[in-house]
Amino acid sequence: MSQTVLPPLPEGPLSITILGAGAIGGAVAASLAEALLEKGPASGLASVSVVARGAHLAAIQSGGLRQITPARPEARALTVRAVEDPADLPPQDLVITALKGHQLPAMAGKIRGLLKPHTRVGSIVNGVPWWYPISDGAGGTRGAEEVDPGGVLWREVGAERAIGVIAFLSAFVAEPGLITVNNDGYYDIGRLPGQDRADVARLATIWENAGLKVQETQPYQNAIWTKLMGNAGMNSTCALAQATITEALADPALFRLALGIMTEVHQTGLAEGAVFPYGPEQRAKVARDTLNIRPSTLQDLEAGRPMEIDPIFAAAIAVARSHGIDCPNLELVTALLRSIDRNRFGNA
Known part of the structure; x- marks a missing residue:
């Protein structure tokens, strides 16, 4: 800084x-x-x-x-x-x-x-x-x-x-x-x-x-990584499934995918010194049971706009790699989302 x-x-x-x-x-x-x-x-x-x-x-x-x-x-x-x-x-x-x-x-x-x-x-x-x-x-x-x-x-x-x-x-x-x-x-x-x-x-x-x-959360990385844990897991899964959070996470396979992503982001946040109010599994279960909404990444996809891939997904991978943390689930959905935008816009 x-x-x-x-x-x-x-x-x-x-x-x-x-x-x-x-x-x-x-x-x-x-x-x-x-x-x-x-x-x-x-x-x-x-x-x-x-x-x-x-x-x-x-x-x-x-x-x-x-x-x-x-x-x-x-x-x-x-x-x-x-x-x-x-x-x-x-x-x-x-x-x-x-x-x-x-x-x-x-x-x-x-x-x-x-x-x-x-x-x-x-x-x-x-x-x-x-x-x-x-x-x-x-x-x-x-x-x-x-x-x-x-x-x-x-x-x-x-x-x-x-x-x-x-x-x-x-x-x-x-x-x-x-x-x-x-x-x-x-x-x-x-x-x-x-x-x-x-x-x-x-x-x-x-x-x-x-x-x-x-x-005013202190230290502020707690807020950043808590929000990102949910965004990365649910935004990607819902965009790929073209479904609301409740609809997507009701599928056991998609729930496991979202949970895998959230676990990787959780590990990265811990390495950054963040303290989380809840773990990935609790967050995923609460979202599945209560959030029948369309996340912003899905909204962008449906509206014909470029998806917000870099800040939510790719940058999280960069921070994870800086700590030597493997994130295969996050890398997979990032590649899939990039492919979707590349097919739509040609330069993703």
């Missing part, structure tokens, strides 16, 4: 941009915008901007960003500054990226243009984050090549700016400009041991002021 020390965040309300105002990013942006509207500077915010594209962007620009939640079934139109190109925005105090992991490297230069000397970057991703340090083989650390090819994000953005954000909720874009949140979930915000946590607390307070539920 870079030892660069950033200036502290300024006192007073902060400007914030959500880069990728789709399902999760849109849910965050709508909640922050509503807090700013209702509370003004007491929200901790000076402005809320979003970066979106296509029909979704046009709808936000013309009719505001709308959100439906379990607590509020009627949407409220919220005015935010919405642009397609981040270069149309001034530098920000906080940038929240809510793009798929494989989309981030191409945006490194655009993110760089939004940075002030003190800017922090909250990164909402599935899987291994781009800023997560692994050994570079020469006594230092770097991001996994699978999520930060060539180190472009470490170089252009800087891992020292990164704050981890893990979303434990389900949301989708119901129609352009409208976000529907399915459950009363939460966000786990944090940094790895040894890193300054003052800005983590600042971001958490802003989100809590907006009615977003926040958890």
